Amino acid sequence: MSSPVRHYVGGEFDASGDPFPLVDPVHGRTVGQVPSAPAELVDRAVRAAREALRGPWGSWSPADRSRALHRIADGIERRFEEFVAAECADTGKPRELASTVDIPRAVANFRAYGDLLAARSEQAWHTETADGRGALNYTVRKPLGVVAVISPWNLPLLLLTWKVAPALAMGNTVVAKPSELTPATACLLAEVTAEAGLPAGVFNLVHGPGANAAGQWLTEHPGVDAIAFTGESGTGSTIMRAAAARLAPVSFELGGKNAGLVFADADLEQAVAGTVRSAFTHSGQVCLCTERLYVERSVFAEFAARLGDEARRLSGYGPMISAAHRDKVLGHLSKAAADGEVLAGGGAPRFGDDRDGGFWVEPTVLTGLAEDHPAVREEIFGPVVHLAPFDTEEEAIALANSGPYGLAATVWTGDVGRAHRVAPALDVGVAWVNTWNLRDLRTPFGGVKASGIGREGGDHSLDFFSEPMNVCVKL
Ligand SMILES: NC(=O)c1ccc[n+]([C@@H]2O[C@H](COP(=O)([O-])OP(=O)(O)OC[C@H]3O[C@@H](n4cnc5c(N)ncnc54)[C@H](O)[C@@H]3O)[C@@H](O)[C@H]2O)c1
């Protein structure tokens, strides 16, 4: 990466802590070192955040904060190419993806919450009283305080800013810990928050792994008032135990095993193209990706053949984030190949160049596995989708709703009545009909079952990151 990875605590950059290697997923080479924040630095970050609440930041108006969020958005836009290069270097994702999704969405996250905050109103009621003079009840919203934000490696800046923006909007201070695998854009964000004039200690950044390191020490810190986390469901359980000790509120965006339904009345060309996006975007390393697709039997063979052709033709995709993740995905594929049928892909591509040292997996289409097979039940988080047929609408819904997760789903149908019957019947947080990952940032976003706790997006985030208080004045 271009500039060195540093923590940002109390307005100062700091590189203290034992270094660990930063690896380029495209070629599998160590390209830098990342300092792992010692417990003392995590403690210092939480204290700086607490101190900042008592400083000038604590008296900034919502309009002040709204303007600050827009200045941060301006700063990311000014350094757009730097952010794109850093995100691509850390994740290996194609530039086309980082420059049209990741970085623009980070800008949009700050602008959306800056605008929502400026337009937000609170509730008030005129209450009748026996003496006829009445009372006025109104809501006052206060920040939660010091918020820990812990984010994953797949959409590093998008998912970090999706929490930081609303947390700052509501007047909190933040200690952020990005994934140890993708620290670069978080460092640039720290620089931009300073350039935007955020007082020291309002935004703090510590690097390092999770367990027995910065992540764990942050979530267990008694000075942290709330935790916003995106990552694996198992990690969520661990963090929830830490929060339970303090009854700290949590907002969790967790794992998924997203289903798609293709009905015979769908526009098959649209459904195939849509599934190529929903299964293979960022090589399946997006929590919303489709990993299991159920296709009405009468069009199953045609759909499977066409999707397999598209998967074989795919190029310009990126690698898995790490050797360990690549091995996990390939492990699933080899077991699936032994137990079912591989229609496309199934292994690691050979490029015959220096990418062969990287962590690549072919876009893969599977079929023929039982519903309780690990490849159909467990989150793989790679470029893999399993196809199975169904006969009735009821069966399709039951198949989609099976399993421990409930994050997202896609429904491909040309029947408007079916669209409005089936989508709401799916036990997920978001269902897309004849599209995928079309996002309106005001809508509720999150998962049910093992896919999350709470919702992000629009007022859902602003409500999570604030405490409502009722004031009643006798007139
Ligand atoms: N629901 C969503 O919106 C969403 C979005 C993106 C990714 N995800 C999920 O995230 C996972 C992939 O990301 P990942 O591999 O980075 O997840 P992960 O849970 O391994 O790590 C996520 C973050 O948590 C930290 N962490 C790990 N153990 C911790 C602990 N014990 N205490 C505190 N922090 C800890 C990590 O350092 C990292 O910053 C997938 O399961 C994917 O589905 C969900």
Ligand SMILES: O=C/C=C/C=C(\O)C(=O)O
């Ligand atoms: O990898 C998961 C993607 C999550 C996306 C969002 O949180 C979003 O689009 O707001």
